[in-house]
Amino acid sequence: MTRKVVHLIDDTAPGGVMRMLEHMANGPALGRSHSHEIRRIRRGSLMAPRLNADVIISHLTVTWMNLPLITGLRAVNPDVSIVHVEHSYTEGFVASHAVPRNRFSTLMRVSYAMFDRIVAVSAPQADWIRRRGFAPAERIVTINPGVDLSPFLALTPCLELSPRVWGLIGRLDAQKGFDLALRAFKAAAGSDETLLIFGEGPERDRLVALAEGDERIRFMGWAENPAAAMEACDAVLMPSRWEAFGLVALEAQAAGRLLVVSGTDGLAEHQRHGAVSVGANTVEAWEETLRILRAGNEAERILRGRQRARRAAPAFEAAWLTLLDTVDAPAVLSNAA
């Protein structure tokens, strides 16, 4: 029986979420056994829609502003299972923003109580949600996000030479920590090395100022074709200050590019699959890492990353199929009522 799945997103949903939804709707198994509809809801909307669905999947950001919407959703769809995917929050985010502890805890507990399942997008994020007690352990499921990786898997991997072209790919936002890698590159890279920065965002001016006309650093703008952007790089750097999962990591590994990450939040998970860890996410540590990597060859890591990326799509589909098939009628409301 085809089950009807409605995905809810608000207007703050980042591009990665949209690509993941496309992947779900078009995936060979997921797309066939479920019909997927995407509904966009205005952030902070007070009117929760009654939805004709078997399962609702919330990709909404949990905020006080969205709390009426989230509680309303539960109230007007009492007989529908609601799954929430936590795309936003991580330990690194709340710590580095000094988010008021008790207030945040209340928001998370109240909001999560409306959902039948919470999907964490990485194991470190799941550990954190569990440790903070935002939801009971039995309602937390870990599923790495997935996108269509075939354009990346079609690229020839960079196995032969040490990297000379480094890539920073993503939104130009303080979150991504591109300033750290850029400063390190300026100090440590040789004249035959290049840093390509793909993306747009609020930090652009500051990053351009940091680059100070260094001709080895090139701002490439938003990449319409992510696989082509990836193809231009030998290695991809992810100096994120916080990151729930980091889809770019998976894409870099699929493309057969060396992946270097800060150990923050979900990025720690990529280290188990061949990514190089920078250690401390400091300019100094990035300098040291760039120096080491430009002299070496990391083919083994790259191949491990690629294998992981090949397994990612089937694993993503299988995990979602299981979840959608086993998610039960809402237990929360009956308890609360």
Added chain:
Amino acid sequence: MRCPAERDAHAPRASIIVPAYNAAATIGETLDSLLAQTFADFEIVVVDDGTPDDTLDVVARFDDPRIRVVRQANRGLAGARNAGLLAARGAYIGFCDADDLWEPRKLAAHVAHLDASPDVGISFAGSLFIDAESRPLGLAQSPKLKGITALDVLCRNPIGNGSAAVVRRVAFDRIAWRPAQDSRPWWFDERFRQSEDIECWARFVLSTDWKIEGVPGLLTRYRVNPGGLSANLEKQFESWERMIARMAEIAPAFVARHAPAARAYQLRYLARRAVAQRDGRLALRLMAQALAVSRRPLVAEPTKTCSTLAAAALLSAFGREGYALAERAVLRARSQFA
């Protein structure tokens, strides 16, 4: 990072790390105070940080199986603590410098606190200041204990000194990393030879969301060394600025917003140290700098800020003798109110 130390069934519940360098004169008293703890299930890891004096002879005179010694070439305080952390087996880990003393009930208080509060990662308490002869100076650190925020840590360092904290191992391991230049993990950043404590606590609060919380009581006796050079205060401020730059790598927006207030508090702290060193001109200059960067210390703690300013002014106007008279009068008046 996973804790690399082996855990076995016989591991003590707590470890106390004692970094030792040129500590022959004081470490005996320190170890006495630790062995007198009412909570007895602990080990003491003395880290001989390449000390040139006979500190180890003093340690060897203690006949207690709970004392272990780890030796290494000199790496500084941060490096010694890291070596201790690597060797430590307890689920709770305390730090006590080799010239400070713990009150007998200190470890028991922190173990009870950490047992009862599973979301607390660092437990600390206040301290009593003692002089070179271990006599109380009549001064204490009694910081805020509950609801500690990142701002509190940056501005006021409630943990106070390097012998006040007992940490939960699993929480503390969250901030460990393996630097390229060392095969061993670092918890404390060994690039810092000063400000290594505050760097570690600030990094802890800005990169994990484990709680930092205090328990009541003045449970550490913290030795204040007389003398010291004004030049060191300037160096101390430089290392504090490096610490702030490090925090900006982690939390740029937070630091941009709060660095001025934190800087003002730090300058006021250094001004008080300058007063203690009887350098009135430096104290006055530091206070002027403090008030120029932020008025927050003046608004939040007017008495302390004004008294520091007054002491600095008095000292620079009337010199050491005039100041000594005034200080005695103030201390006498305070002890009557206490």
